[in-house]
Amino acid sequence: EPEVTQTPSHQVTQMGQEVILRCVPISNHLYFYWYRQILGQKVEFLVSFYNNEISEKSEIFDDQFSVERPDGSNFTLKIRSTKLEDSAMYFCASKRGAANSPLHFGNGTRLTVT
Amino acid sequence: TQLLEQSPQFLSIQEGENLTVYCNSSSVFSSLQWYRQEPGEGPVLLVTVVTGGEVKKLKRLTFQFGDARKDSSLHITAAQPGDTGLYLCAARPDSWGKLQFGAGTQVVVTP
Numbered sequence: 614e615p616e617v618t619q620t621p622s623h624q625v626t627q628m629g630q631e632v633i634l635r636c637v638p639i640s641n642h643l644y645f646y647w648y649r650q651i652l653g654q655k656v657e658f659l660v661s662f663y664n665n666e667i668s669e670k671s672e673i674f675d676d677q678f679s680v681e682r683p684d685g686s687n688f689t690l691k692i693r694s695t696k697l698e699d700s701a702m703y704f705c706a707s708k709r710g711a712a713n714s715p716l717h718f719g720n721g722t723r724l725t726v727t
Numbered sequence: 728t729q730l731l732e733q734s735p736q737f738l739s740i741q742e743g744e745n746l747t748v749y750c751n752s753s754s755v756f757s758s759l760q761w762y763r764q765e766p767g768e769g770p771v772l773l774v775t776v777v778t779g780g781e782v783k784k785l786k787r788l789t790f791q792f793g794d795a796r797k798d799s800s801l802h803i804t805a806a807q808p809g810d811t812g813l814y815l816c817a818a819r820p821d822s823w824g825k826l827q828f829g830a831g832t833q834v835v836v837t838p
Contacts, residue, residue, distance in 0.1 A: 617769075646825075646826075648828075654830070655828050655829065655830040655831065656764075656770065656815065656817075656828040657828075658825045658826065658827060658828075661825055669824075669825050671825075704769045704770070706769075712757075712823060713757060713758040713775060713777055713819070714775075715760055715772045715775050716760075716770075716772070716826055717772070718762075718769030718770050718771070719769050720767070720768050720769050721767075721768070721769050
């Protein structure tokens with residue numbers, strides 16, 4: 614069964630450094646998402662992406678964050694200057710596009726900012 | 728912004744017992760989904776409910792969507808250790824809106 618894949622599984626970076634988290638969504642999916650989950654807290658929406666542009670973003674997704682679909686298969690999340698509070702699991706998700714269709718999640722990247 | 732409240736936060740039961748977890752809100756939803764998440768992994772979809780009053784069964788799991796589409800429940804019959812995990816409800820206010828999650832119910836089933 615096709616799945617969403619994320620790399621790396623764990624990223625350690627120093628405060629102030631830039632990180633890029635990578636995702637390969639399911640190939641025939643059209644909508645792409647990033648969520649994050651701080652340890653012990655709920656899964657939080659960051660951003661949705663469709664037709665090569667952001668369709669919705671949360672208040673968490675400030676100017677330090679950006680997303681890109683550089684080719685037909687990858688979907689990336691960049692954090693320009695990481696802060697300690699950016700430490701979390703970051704999940705990529707995708708869906709085909711039908712209304713109310715479910716999201717398929719990757720296994721996440723654990724980002725640790727020191 | 729709708730708030731999804733899940734209860735209880737934590738549930739520990741013996742193998743063979745039944746359990747029910749709840750997801751409630753004051754908002755009406757277009758659809759509601761239940762996911763299960765295990766440590767170090769992403770949420771895995773269990774079911775989507777769309778119609779008020781809808782009941783769906785997945786082996787020993789029974790999911791119900793409230794008549795008013797504001798709440799849902801998940802009932803597990805004869806729980807097994809393999810049912811251990813974090814059960815998350817997630818919902819959209821409309822068909823195309825962002826999916827928002829509740830905080831989850833951690834279920835532990837001991838042999």
